[in-house]
Amino acid sequence: MLSVEWTASQGWLAPRITPYQNLSLDPATCVFHYAFECFEGMKAYKNSRGQVRLFRPEKNMMRFNKSSARIALPNFTGKAFIELISKFAAMEERFIPAAPGYSLYLRPTMIGTQRSLGVGPPGSALLYMIASPVGPYYPTGFRAVSLEATDYAVRAWPGGVGDMKLGANYAPCIIPQLQAAKRGFHQNLWLFGEEEYVTEAGTMNFFAAIQDKETGKKKLMTAPLDGTILEGVMRDSVLDLARERLKPEGWEVEERKFTMAELASAADDGRLLEAFGTGTAAVVSPVRRIGWKGRMVECGLKENQEAGDVTKKMKAWIEGIQYGDEEHPWSWKI
């Protein structure tokens, strides 16, 4: 594990890479009481030629700093941290499986370590990173998931912190997730407001491909960055690739608010072509159906089909870049 301590008086101390070990913390440490904690999820990829690569690490660093600043934890120079991650990945290279779909999952984490029950800015913090080899999210190929449109619990709010990768955003989502699971759904689809705007799914951003009612044009759409959804690196990558590679094929790409009713109406007309979630874990995760107000909104997949065309293309494009099969500025060779 990689560790860097910070104190308000001394700033960042020397980074250390040490064997994996327990943290020994006073029970009054502020991380246990007031959730002074944020994290990132990243991966190091190795291809058949033995090259080790990171995917858009500067995006993770920007978000990490945004998250930490929002809860009064210190910032760390993104470039310096990417260098540390690179050293770490080079040192632990033997733990990065060189096979498609495999990678070394990296978890940069920052916690407030001040021993104080007073509610205030932490005077000390620990930045650390742990790692684990991970296999393909869907070992036997894509598996489409089902979502439960959730309105009784609200994940995020304008003026809140739902766009940050804070621990605070996760624990409150588990009970709604268990309730969705009890009714046979894999994840929640978080709706917002009386309009029932579609925001994000479980711990993924959400995309829908529909055919426009008036123009008949194909559209790929996702909710805008209005403060209530996570600013996903994969979300951004999918949008960029869609603009670059789907637009020339006649697609429109839209970041805009859309409602669950709009999705359902497209499904009723056969205009909901496909839907998927995006995130670091699975890259893209196809959605089969959404349970909403006692009905099922089918998301364009045939019974024997596990992913739509855009979902498959995005996975291939992004994995091609992640493993360096396609040379691309998003992929950082270590």
Add this chain to the structure above:
Amino acid sequence: MLSVEWTASQGWLAPRITPYQNLSLDPATCVFHYAFECFEGMKAYKNSRGQVRLFRPEKNMMRFNKSSARIALPNFTGKAFIELISKFAAMEERFIPAAPGYSLYLRPTMIGTQRSLGVGPPGSALLYMIASPVGPYYPTGFRAVSLEATDYAVRAWPGGVGDMKLGANYAPCIIPQLQAAKRGFHQNLWLFGEEEYVTEAGTMNFFAAIQDKETGKKKLMTAPLDGTILEGVMRDSVLDLARERLKPEGWEVEERKFTMAELASAADDGRLLEAFGTGTAAVVSPVRRIGWKGRMVECGLKENQEAGDVTKKMKAWIEGIQYGDEEHPWSWKI
């Protein structure tokens, strides 16, 4: 410190009271990543006759269980935990100062201890309690605070978890608190919605005493338990005492939504009699003024006055019960 471990397979293990010591936790423990943590704030009081007392501990236990259940942590029988707290307080009696305003602050805490980066219900947890002697919140008598009405950051929302004592509710409030401090205010007064409803102040519930515009009657009011404010034990106690002891004096007591504009209008007319926050730390905390949209809303105190009549009465009544000067079912003799 008091510790009780829980595992999903074995349930609660035997409670232990041990010397204060660090917690040794794997860096992948879910409390560090997803904020599986909740707590309570309570006090043990000792009076001049050496009696040790708790104040409405069953209320804290109910809320603790509500908080833990909301984030998929286990419940603990309230009665059994009060027995443990009583044993603890009896053992540590020498740390409870026997003087008015002094007490032993107790911090029951529960954290998820599962070592897993998967986002799911924790398979293990640790319930622990630490304690510290504390002195009077205002050693030289009341000191009225100033609040900044805050609309740009939102503490809680309907369908969220703002009514629970979760770590997740605290870290996001520090930056707004620092910003209020920079502008000369002690705490935030959290407004909600376009209507600018007054919800709570800093980490306290908020009360205002006004004179009704039409009837001229005196009214003590506080926001209702609609899911966006903490269900404070002191809030509940103040409401009960107001109904019992102020109503006969002609007061009306209201739990209802009210806006910042309504407060300001009362202040303009000289009808805002006083305002105060309530919480375990200070019991009641008088408010001098509220900064709102570039103006100051004065809360009824004269320049040389630090607390209004209701504030003073409430403090005297509640402390009288806490130390056993008045025998009352709220005070549990150990």
